Amino acid sequence: MAPNISPLIIFIASIFTSNMILSNFLGMCSYLSVSSEYKTATGLGMAVTLVLVLTTAINWVVYTFVIVPPELYYLQYIIFIMVIAALVQILEMGMDRYTPDLHAKLGIFLPLITVNCAILGVTLFMVIRNYNFLQSVLFALGSGLGWWLAINMLAAIREKLANTKLPPGMKGPALSFIITGIMAMAFIGFSGIFTIQ
């Protein structure tokens, strides 16, 4: 059954001590490719947080009421990925309709969110750890905010380093990985606060 951890602790822990990117390596693809500009990174972080919270809430309901009673565990991946894909599609159409500016900027990245490992990852963590509804939603919110924080930090650092002279081959992903490694080391400092894993 649901572990006896306060949802608030899960929330804070998922931002700092078990950050999606810095300690679980989830959502790296879009994290690396969309982090060259601070503003875009903010938009993507916002989109990921939103999608995470919505999909995790829906997936929790689907898991508890559709997958568990008939024991369709082996179908869970397909069901989860369908929920995520459908939700991203709806979100994209909504953005197109109401915030065309943001859509113009994020439009090409929204389909990427479907295959963003963080989204499916949070759902799978939620299933493995048996969270209840409130725990799941706060876990998703915390993970989204943590992802957002990490991508914003990386984008800010990369913007500052944009005109730096670098050794050949270092520019681009290699540099991003090294920066992320240093950030991850800094985040280890938080690890004494709580653990949820």
Added chain:
Amino acid sequence: MAAEKIGANFKRNMFTENQVLRAILGICSSLAVTNTMRNSLVMGLGVAFVTGLSSLTLSLMRNIIPFRVRMLVQTLVIAAYVIFVDLFLQAFLPDISKQLGPYVGLIITNCIIMGRAEAYAQSNPPIPAMFDGFFAGLGYTMVLLFISLIREVLGFGTIFGMNVNFIGFETWTIMIMPPAAFFIIGSMIWFISARAAKKEAPKAK
């Protein structure tokens, strides 16, 4: 492209266009499992299996899938094969399955598989597509094993769980923690792209 030999395809996917190091794909699931070599090997072979067979299936279906829904079909085919891998691991290697946790399911969102489906299986006949996917998966396995070799030897003093710490050095705790994975893969990409840049430089002049 269409008449590419299997050997050339192997070389391209393993070395010159290694999906992880050159295209920076499939990072998500790959870093987390590289703390021990056993996990990396199982994960890598799982990915190679899924990539190969999903490329084969998608290539067989490439002429009947409507363009608009092709992403959805791709995801579903990939998910079906991932379920195979997941059930197989649960049945035969339950302890590894437990250690890999959600990362087996996350093979679905591994960008390499989708990338191969889009870039190769979409426009090539089934058998080459299968080899292409399988080799891309092997290239991924190779990178995983390399990273985990460094991390396991320095972090635990073992290789595949066997003790190799003969001189009794102090194991590095940092190597089993996340930052090490970032540093190692960052350095590998740096090395590889520096070499590629050097190779291309004379041509440009």
